[in-house]
Each structure stands twice: as C-alpha cells, then as structure tokens.
Amino acid sequence: MFGVKEFHTVDLFEDYGKSNKSFLIGYAIVFFIVCGLITEFFNLFREYPKVGLFEIIFAALITIGLALYIKSKSTKNEDIEKKLEQFLKSNELYVYDYDIKSEDKRKKIIESVVLGYKLDDENLVIRYFIDGGRFSLQATEFDKQLSALFNLDLTEKNIQKRMVDYVFTLKPEERINVQNNESNNKHDDVVEAKYTENVLGSIALNSKLSWEYSKFPHALIAGATGGGKTFFINYLVMEFLKDKSEVYACDPKQADLYALKRVLPEKRVGYSGGQIASIMRRVNEEMEYRYQEYGPDSDKYKYGHNYLDYGLKPVVVFFDEIGAFKAISDKKVTDEVYAYMRSIILRGRQMGVFMILSTQQPNADNIPTEIRDQLALNVSLGNMSNSGYRMIFGDSYDLKKVEGEGTGYYMINGIGMDIPKPFKSPYIDIKNFDVISEIEKLQNKIS
Numbered sequence: 001m002f003g004v005k006e007f008h009t010v011d012l013f014e015d016y017g018k019s020n021k022s023f024l025i026g027y028a029i030v031f032f033i034v035c036g037l038i039t040e041f042f043n044l045f046r047e048y049p050k051v052g053l054f055e056i057i058f059a060a061l062i063t064i065g066l067a068l069y070i071k072s073k074s075t076k077n078e079d080i081e082k083k084l085e086q087f088l089k090s091n092e093l094y095v096y097d098y099d100i101k102s103e104d105k106r107k108k109i110i111e112s113v114v115l116g117y118k119l120d121d122e123n124l125v126i127r128y129f130i131d132g133g134r135f136s137l138q139a140t141e142f143d144k145q146l147s148a149l150f151n152l153d154l155t156e157k158n159i160q161k162r163m164v165d166y167v168f169t170l171k172p173e174e175r176i177n178v179q180n181n182e183s184n185n186k187h188d189d190v191v192e193a194k195y196t197e198n199v200l201g202s203i204a205l206n207s208k209l210s211w212e213y214s215k216f217p218h219a220l221i222a223g224a225t226g227g228g229k230t231f232f233i234n235y236l237v238m239e240f241l242k243d244k245s246e247v248y249a250c251d252p253k254q255a256d257l258y259a260l261k262r263v264l265p266e267k268r269v270g271y272s273g274g275q276i277a278s279i280m281r282r283v284n285e286e287m288e289y290r291y292q293e294y295g296p297d298s299d300k301y302k303y304g305h306n307y308l309d310y311g312l313k314p315v316v317v318f319f320d321e322i323g324a325f326k327a328i329s330d331k332k333v334t335d336e337v338y339a340y341m342r343s344i345i346l347r348g349r350q351m352g353v354f355m356i357l358s359t360q361q362p363n364a365d366n367i368p369t370e371i372r373d374q375l376a377l378n379v380s381l382g383n384m385s386n387s388g389y390r391m392i393f394g395d396s397y398d399l400k401k402v403e404g405e406g407t408g409y410y411m412i413n414g415i416g417m418d419i420p421k422p423f424k425s426p427y428i429d430i431k432n433f434d435v436i437s438e439i440e441k442l443q444n445k446i447s
Contacts (some may be wrong), residue, residue: 011114035056056395081102087149088115095111095112116129121171126178128362130162139386173206174424178235201213201214206423211412214308216415218345220359220378222359222378223360224360224386230437234435235428244313246315248316249264252273263439277333287343288343294310306350319357338368345374376414379392393420402422406426409423
C-alpha cells in the first residue's frame with residue numbers, strides 16, 4: 001500500500017550519530033552556498049569582485065528562513081516519534097542486556113521493534129515492521145493502544161507478510177445531506193452539498209467514498225428499529241433511480257418499503273410469498289435473457305464487457321426482512337425465492353442485476369453464509385451484538401458503541417478494507433424532504 005521510503009522509522013536503539021552538530025554543519029554549508037551564489041550574481045555588475053554586507057545578510061536570512069521552515073515541519077514528526085518511543089517502552093517491545101564494556105555496566109538495548117510512520121494531510125499511518133523476531137506475533141494486536149495514543153479512530157488495518165499498517169484518518173468522513181433543489185435544510189455534521197448526480201454505476205456513501213456497485217455488487221443492510229435502516233434504503237432507491245434502474249421492492253411486513261407501491265410501476269412491489277416469488281422469478285428471467293443476448297454464446301458478446309458497455313439499465317431488487325418472509329411463506333415458495341436469490345447474487349453483476357438485502361436479524365437462517373459472502377457492501381446501523389456484527393462483517397471485531405440515528409459501520413469487500421469503518425448514512429430531513437415524492441419524480445423521468 002505504501003512504499004518503505006515514504007516512512008520515517010522509530011526504534012529504541014541508541015543512535016550516537018544524532019546531534020545538533022550535523023544540523024549546524026548543514027546550515028553552514030547552505031549559508032556559504034547561498035552567499036557565494038548571491039555574491040557571484042552581484043559581482044557581475046561591480047568593477048572589483050567582493051563579498052558585501054548585503055550578501056552576507058541576505059544569505060543569513062535565507063538560511064534562517066529555511067531552518068525555521070524545517071523546524072515547523074519537524075515539530076509534528078518529533079511529537080509522533082516521542083509517542084512511538086513511549087509506546088515501545090510501555091508495551092515492552094524491546095530486549096536489553098547489561099553493557100559489560102561500560103564502567104557502570106549500564107543497560108543496553110539489544111533488540112527493538114522498529115515502527116514506521118507516514119503523515120500527510122489526510123492520514124497518519126503507523127507501520128509495524130515484522131522481522132521474524134520474538135515480537136512479530138503481536139504485530140496485529142495494537143488497534144486500541146495506537147488509537148488511544150494518538151486519539152484517533154482506526155479506519156484501516158492492512159496486514160502483509162513483512163508489515164502491518166495501522167491507518168488513522170485525520171479528516172473524518174462526513175455524511176451527505178440529501179436535498180432537493182428547493183430545500184435549504186442544514187445539519188451540524190453533514191456535507192453542505194445539494195442532491196446531485198453520481199457517476200454511473202457508483203453511489204456516494206459519504207464525503208470521501210463511493211460504492212461502485214457495478215464492480216462490487218450486492219449489499220446487506222442490518223439494524224434494529226430506529227437505527228436509520230429505512231432512510232438509508234430510501235437513499236439507495238433514489239440513487240439507483242438516478243442511474244435509470246428498474247427498481248423492485250419485496251417487503252413481507254408491508255412497512256415503509258411497501259409504500260413504494262404508490263410510485264413504482266405495477267407489479268414491482270410485493271409483500272406476500274406469491275408476489276415476492278413472482279418478482280424474483282421475473283428478475284431472474286430478465287438476467288437469463290440478458291445472458292442469452294450478450295453472454296459468451298451470443299454474437300454480441302465482448303470479452304471483459306459488462307452491462308454498462310452493452311447500454312443496459314441496472315435491475316435492482318430491494319428485499320427487506322427476509323426473516324419475516326420465511327415466516328409467512330411455505331417451504332416450497334421459500335426454496336424457490338432463495339434459489340433465485342442465489343442465482344442473481346452469483347451471476348448478476350455482469351448483466352447489471354443486483355440485490356439489496358436488509359434485516360434486523362442477520363443470522364445464518366435468514367441469510368445463508370454462501371449468500372452473505374457474495375455481498376460486497378455490508379452496513380450496520382445502530383448498535384448490535386457481537387454475534388450480529390460477526391454475521392454482518394464475517395469476523396469478530398471489537399467495535400465501539402455508536403450514537404445517533406443513521407450511525408454505524410460499513411465494509412466493502414474487494415477494495416482492501418480489513419476492518420469495518422465508522423459510518424454515518426446520508427442525512428434526510430423528513431420535515432423538508434418528501435422521499436416518496438422525490439422517488440416518484442425520479443421514476444417519472446425514467447418512464
């Protein structure tokens with residue numbers, strides 16, 4: 001992810017070469033070079049060459065300015081280095097022995113973990129170098145300690161054979177403010193941007209990241225009542241409609257998603273077992289038709305192309321509360337729907353057919369493992385149990401408690417994310433933004 005040369009290194013070995021003398025010598029060399037260049041320039045206009053007072057003062061000012069600039073840049077680095085040295089000491093990531101050659105037989109560091117750091121305007125990256133020594137097995141275990149040390153939230157952890165990179169974002173991701181062109185609603189932690197077009201095949205999740213669903217398809221959204229799941233689903237519906245998608249909705253509870261029946265075309269929204277099976281069958285048939293028209297057996301097939309290259313519209317099924325669907329449907333209908341679901345999730349990407357699953361209980365009974373593992377975007381909204389997080393993100397993570405509606409965690413498989421990142425879903429002020437009316441406008445543009 002990052003080159004070794006980009007990193008400054010910190011360890012506990014004594015460096016006797018470090019002293020102010022080297023810096024003074026360097027600045028002296030700079031002074032004489034600058035003074036010589038200035039003198040050479042002004043001597044072009046003099047009858048007799050000389051080194052004047054002006055040249056000396058000018059060269060001194062340039063050297064002092066350079067020194068102050070370097071010092072201002074190194075202040076942050078010095079602070080980071082001090083903290084990392086303290087981190088090594090407090091976690092005892094070193095080995096010492098007594099120096100028998102010294103008169104007082106003082107302690108001498110004979111082995112130390114080497115840490116690297118890289119600082120820019122966006123991120124602070126701490127690198128733990130793995131050298132095969134006694135401290136190598138601990139390389140992945142310092143999430144909490146480093147987060148507390150710098151008072152920053154860990155956003156990524158990239159594990160490689162020879163190193164582990166802990167990435168901390170200095171500028172947090174901000175939530176999107178969903179607005180129509182007439183509204184002027186504001187919120188403290190939203191990006192002040194109008195409700196605008198996305199890149200085709202991509203949906204903005206926050207101020208810094210978009211979900212490229214055309215490359216990393218299908219999603220799972222999980223969260224308890226009041227976590228903001230419905231608003232996030234509505235946001236995704238609007239964004240898919242911006243891409244001129246055919247949107248379908250399955251809502252066995254006849255709740256908020258079922259309200260789309262009022263604005264989507266006929267037979268696009270269902271709640272009963274039969275209606276949902278009909279929708280899934282219809283979408284699966286559309287996918288199979290596209291494979292017949294543009295798949296490897298067709299004359300229109302082009303290697304490496306997908307639905308965007310063929311000019312096809314996305315087809316998206318929003319399926320809310322799969323657990324409730326299983327409760328109202330007999331086994332035959334359930335098996336049929338799950339068979340279509342597996343087929344779409346496994347084969348839909350190339351032909352632009354996608355599924356968005358949402359549930360309060362993301363357990364293996366509702367979403368089988370082979371289905372969940374194929375879902376690229378995974379989002380939790382509100383606080384969940386450790387087992388719930390494990391079901392959503394596929395592993396155990398020590399995630400902090402979240403506060404506020406529409407907050408949680410997200411993870412996108414396929415883009416190098418190793419841990420879930422904090423998430424604030426797009427903000428919708430329902431007092432000033434009519435979601436159903438906006439969806440109707442977007443659908444009418446397609447129709």
